Amino acid sequence: MSSSSAGGSQVRPAYWVAAVLVVTGAVLASNPLPFRSPVSDAVPVPASATDTTPVRRPKLEPSYQVAVYTYRCSDCHAIIAQRNPETYRAATQHREIQLEHGINTSCFNCHHPSNRDVFVGDGGVEIPWNQPQLLCAKCHGPVYRDWQHGSHGRTNGHWDTSRGTQTRRRCIECHDPHRPPFPGLPPAPAPHTLRVGVPAHSGHAASHNPLRLESVNRDLPPASAAP
Amino acid sequence: MSDPHAQRPEDKSAVPSDQTTWTRRRFLSRSVVALAGMSAVAGAMSPLRHLDPQDLPSLDEFLQKHYKEMTPQDKEQVFARITQSVQTRFGVDATVSDPPPLEDVEFVYGLNLSRCIGCRRCVHACVEENNQSRAPEIQYIRVLEMEKGSINVESSEHHYDPPLVPNPDKYYMPVQCHQCAKPPCVKVCPVEATWQEPDGITVIDYDWCIGCRYCEAACPYWARRFNFAEPQIPSEELNPEVGYLSNRPRNKGVMEKCTFCLHRVRQGRLPACLEVCPTGSRKFGNVRDPASEVAYILRHKRVYVLKEDVGTVPRFFYYFDERGSRYREPMVEKSGAQEGTG
Numbered sequence: 001m002s003s004s005s006a007g008g009s010q011v012r013p014a015y016w017v018a019a020v021l022v023v024t025g026a027v028l029a030s031n032p033l034p035f036r037s038p039v040s041d042a043v044p045v046p047a048s049a050t051d052t053t054p055v056r057r058p059k060l061e062p063s064y065q066v067a068v069y070t071y072r073c074s075d076c077h078a079i080i081a082q083r084n085p086e087t088y089r090a091a092t093q094h095r096e097i098q099l100e101h102g103i104n105t106s107c108f109n110c111h112h113p114s115n116r117d118v119f120v121g122d123g124g125v126e127i128p129w130n131q132p133q134l135l136c137a138k139c140h141g142p143v144y145r146d147w148q149h150g151s152h153g154r155t156n157g158h159w160d161t162s163r164g165t166q167t168r169r170r171c172i173e174c175h176d177p178h179r180p181p182f183p184g185l186p187p188a189p190a191p192h193t194l195r196v197g198v199p200a201h202s203g204h205a206a207s208h209n210p211l212r213l214e215s216v217n218r219d220l221p222p223a224s225a226a227p
Numbered sequence: 228m229s230d231p232h233a234q235r236p237e238d239k240s241a242v243p244s245d246q247t248t249w250t251r252r253r254f255l256s257r258s259v260v261a262l263a264g265m266s267a268v269a270g271a272m273s274p275l276r277h278l279d280p281q282d283l284p285s286l287d288e289f290l291q292k293h294y295k296e297m298t299p300q301d302k303e304q305v306f307a308r309i310t311q312s313v314q315t316r317f318g319v320d321a322t323v324s325d326p327p328p329l330e331d332v333e334f335v336y337g338l339n340l341s342r343c344i345g346c347r348r349c350v351h352a353c354v355e356e357n358n359q360s361r362a363p364e365i366q367y368i369r370v371l372e373m374e375k376g377s378i379n380v381e382s383s384e385h386h387y388d389p390p391l392v393p394n395p396d397k398y399y400m401p402v403q404c405h406q407c408a409k410p411p412c413v414k415v416c417p418v419e420a421t422w423q424e425p426d427g428i429t430v431i432d433y434d435w436c437i438g439c440r441y442c443e444a445a446c447p448y449w450a451r452r453f454n455f456a457e458p459q460i461p462s463e464e465l466n467p468e469v470g471y472l473s474n475r476p477r478n479k480g481v482m483e484k485c486t487f488c489l490h491r492v493r494q495g496r497l498p499a500c501l502e503v504c505p506t507g508s509r510k511f512g513n514v515r516d517p518a519s520e521v522a523y524i525l526r527h528k529r530v531y532v533l534k535e536d537v538g539t540v541p542r543f544f545y546y547f548d549e550r551g552s553r554y555r556e557p558m559v560e561k562s563g564a565q566e567g568t569g
Contacts, residue, residue: 015260018259024267024270024271025266028267037456039362039363040362042362043361049348049351050355142548143548150520150523151339151520151524152342159496160495160513163495164495187346187387188351190347190386191385191386
């Protein structure tokens with residue numbers, strides 16, 4: 001090696017270096033591999049996902065709507081004779097109410113048998129319509145206790161009540177009194193962060209593309225077409 | 228060994244003659260090489276032509292001090308500059324706030340695992356409130372779908388996407404920054420760009436962060452996020468009420484994290500994730516106030532701290548109700564189930 005380089009070619013300029021540099025420069029300037037961001041478009045988020053209103057908008061007054069007319073409950077119930085105080089089934093009116101409240105299967109466990117504009121408390125006490133938590137507390141004592149202290153139920157507004165108002169949501173703003181379990185909701189869009197990979201154990205891996213490296217409108221076929 | 232030594236005299240005699248005589252051939256060949264070299268350098272630098280001068284920091288930005296070292300006058304200037312940059316980037320008139328920590332306040336979060344249904348409303352309310360990037364997607368809250376009877380986060384799933392939640396066979400555990408009392412993320416930061424405020428909130432000076440991501444690696448809850456790319460936020464979705472330490476728009480290359488909505492909670496409001504929670508699973512307040520919701524929870528509820536063994540002393544507490552929540556009862560297939568059993 002040393003003998004050959006020392007022999008004939010030591011002074012000859014390496015012209016191929018110049019050629020390589022020129023070609024390299026030309027290739028780089030032509031930008032043959034343009035940067036393509038792996039980030040695809042934002043996932044649309046439905047407005048319901050950021051809606052802060054309670055899931056239910058109960059009427060907190062004893063009114064009943066028929067067509068365009070609004071009645072108080074007593075408007076009808078005063079003229080309808082009370083036949084069976086243990087009734088549990090709506091015969092002609094209130095057919096939309098399906099009572100699925102566990103072992104609580106009678107209307108008059110909650111509604112007052114003689115004054116339909118109020119609820120009924122223990123021993124026939126009248127509970128005003130806008131205080132439903134007092135009614136629920138008849139059976140759901142521990143939950144009512146937690147609600148009073150704020151560990152159960154929704155709170156909105158300010159945590160510091162000296163700086164603003166605070167709204168404690170009442171029972172029926174989340175729970176349907178005739179069907180109390182909290183309703184299932186459609187989940188908001190799942191995460192698509194770059195950091196996470198496809199969960200190996202899940203069956204829907206083929207239809208799910210968390211990285212969103214290729215969205216459907218780009219050159220690769222959508223991942224859902226794979227299986 | 229003796230060969231090179233013997234050639235030295237020959238080399239020495241040849242070199243001076245090369246350096247002194249500039250022939251035309253020699254000049255041209257050297258010029259070609261030099262030109263090629265320069266063109267190669269120019270080619271290598273050519274991506275710089277895509278650089279937008281707007282992206283370069285101004286001298287003021289470059290010389291900006293650490294948040295803790297700023298005087299009120301400095302802050303005024305910096306906030307004016309942030310307002311200006313938000314105007315340039317998004318065309319939105321933002322108001323920059325910097326509420327100080329409140330006296331005798333320590334913020335604590337409670338989350339009722341018996342009630343959370345995994346609907347992810349909190350995730351998106353947080354994104355909307357705190358101006359996280361929509362693409363690439365940055366979210367502070369991760370809702371884990373957990374196996375019932377297990378607290379193993381390794382077997383959890385956060386890409387669940389059924390038509391309706393909750394799945395009666397699972398429970399859901401949202402994870403976000405736990406605002407630890409002994410935050411490992413603060414400990415590892417080499418430039419002190421992140422620190423714990425007196426009210427317990429760990430914050431970041433986004434202008435001081437160098438993007439080394441040590442904090443992301445140190446966090447046992449994966450609560451910190453990195454802006455790998457320029458954050459993209461639609462102008463109409465930008466929250467114009469921005470806080471210097473919380474939700475002002477970030478730049479590419481910096482870390483960000485949940486701050487319990489610092490700009491809201493220091494003004495007495497509740498965090499955005501709590502406001503949107505349809506189930507009321509989320510609880511927030513001042514733990515030093517014995518009448519607060521969170522104080523009641525800590526005293527009376529069964530409280531669970533995620534990864535207690537790592538010694539981070541979180542200010543984020545999961546708790547349970549006495550009974551399991553009612554959603555575990557099948558709601559939709561009730562009639563079908565009765566037929567099956569009867």
